[in-house]
Amino acid sequence: MGESVSRDRASDLASQLAVDVNAELLELALTHRSFAYENGGAGHNERLEFLGDSILGQAVTVMLYRENPTLDEGELAKRRASLVSSVALAEVARAIGLGRYIRLGRGEELTGGRDKSSILADTVEAVIGATYLSAGPEEATALVMRLIAPLMLDPDRFGVSMDPKTSLQELSARLGRGIPRYTVTNSGPDHSKRFLAAVALGDEAPIATGEGTSKKYAEMAAARDAWATLSSL
Structure with missing residues (x-):
């Protein structure tokens, strides 16, 4: 360009x-x-x-x-x-x-x-x-x-989005998919780290990922996407 x-x-x-x-x-x-x-x-x-x-x-x-x-x-x-x-x-x-x-x-x-x-x-x-x-x-x-x-x-912004990890855990339990497991990695310099979280249900492969400026935010983003995926099944 x-x-x-x-x-x-x-x-x-x-x-x-x-x-x-x-x-x-x-x-x-x-x-x-x-x-x-x-x-x-x-x-x-x-x-x-x-x-x-x-x-x-x-x-x-x-x-x-x-x-x-x-x-x-x-x-x-x-x-x-x-x-x-x-x-x-x-x-x-x-x-x-x-x-x-x-x-x-x-x-x-x-x-x-x-x-x-x-x-x-x-x-x-x-x-x-x-x-x-x-x-x-x-x-x-x-x-x-x-x-x-x-x-x-x-x-719906302040419904599931406010506590996506709990919402995902409750939905996964209802569907018999097991407890969500999070794996988090990070990259970048100390003053500007980015975190990437992957969430899996029970012993399954990860079904969603999320990024954020902290481990907490990355896990929340992953949980939101996973909840949306499960809800659409």
Whole structure:
């Protein structure tokens, strides 16, 4: 992809999101490490993702605290986990068509990288980080609120999604499939580790995987996907 084309796409995305973001910074937010590695070690979006993750978490935490004065800490934490998970962010990304703007390496392109939940979720966080650096904290927070608004309208968002591991265990027991077992690995530098969880039922092979910024979030993401798979059988 030529530089002018990628800048144009970044500009189109900025218009769609109604944010005033520096074009070069937004282009960086849309650049996956696979593209960088295949193009002479160009910059990629992982540092912006790290920043955006913190901004997203803070914005959602403050919103939930203010809008739910009767909920205790445990319930607030469950709702936050539901809204900032990789599964939720990938849902946000698909809703805005983010995949078509991402700069990917050839390998990721050929293996469906534009619709991989982990890549989509990471790119959402990177875009939030770029917005913070370009337009400041208020605009970044406003962007977060616009992005998660559709999730808040989902009547099932705070059902299974709030405690997916328990929901999966209960469903698996009803179906006689055994107790869920989780295997977690991690990668990346200490300041920006990514965790990958695989969940299996009883002695079966894993039926779902999930990614997150912590072991807990990765297991929750895997449990959500496994619950959805079992529910559809």
